[in-house]
Amino acid sequence: MAQQNDIQPVLAEHDTKMMAWGPLGGQGAEGVIKSPVLAEIGAQYNKSAAQVALRWLTQRGIVAIPKSTHKERMEQNFKIFDFRLSGADMQAIAALNQQDAGFVNFHDPQFVKYLIETYG
Numbered sequence: 001m002a003q004q005n006d007i008q009p010v011l012a013e014h015d016t017k018m019m020a021w022g023p024l025g026g027q028g029a030e031g032v033i034k035s036p037v038l039a040e041i042g043a044q045y046n047k048s049a050a051q052v053a054l055r056w057l058t059q060r061g062i063v064a065i066p067k068s069t070h071k072e073r074m075e076q077n078f079k080i081f082d083f084r085l086s087g088a089d090m091q092a093i094a095a096l097n098q099q100d101a102g103f104v105n106f107h108d109p110q111f112v113k114y115l116i117e118t119y120g
């Protein structure tokens, strides 16, 4: 899970919302769904690790559109608006940041400014 925390303020300057590329960790979703940290946090609220991940994103104002081929998971993924993660929960999840954004450095605010200015 790579978090691009420096980018959100730059997007806010342009009244633009950040969107999760793979809100559950992307195709396969091994890391996020299997995270014991998310599972432990979810147990406090009777929620799954996936629900905790989606709540963590939406609570930070990040758009999350998870994909699932299972109807029950689709339904589960909508049920994230009836609980609120604590500050300690939010910090514990933030600490899972793997700093891996792939071949382009999306962590660089200057690169994001370049994209906005070039492509609108």
Ligand SMILES: NC(=O)c1ccc[n+]([C@@H]2O[C@H](COP(=O)([O-])OP(=O)(O)OC[C@H]3O[C@@H](n4cnc5c(N)ncnc54)[C@H](OP(=O)(O)O)[C@@H]3O)[C@@H](O)[C@H]2O)c1
Residues within 6 Å of the ligand: 021, 022, 023, 024, 025, 026, 027, 028, 029, 033, 048, 050, 051, 065, 066, 067, 068, 069, 070, 073, 074, 076, 077
């Ligand atoms: N336009 C673009 O450039 C672009 C790029 C990347 C992604 N996207 C889109 O963004 C969306 C999300 O991307 P993504 O599919 O890579 O990643 P994702 O939504 O983060 O993860 C999807 C994976 O999570 C599993 N999953 C979903 N809900 C779950 C739950 N409640 N519990 C356990 N596992 C769950 C899915 O398995 P099952 O299907 O087996 O349930 C699938 O393996 C997709 O609609 C994708 O098409 C678009």
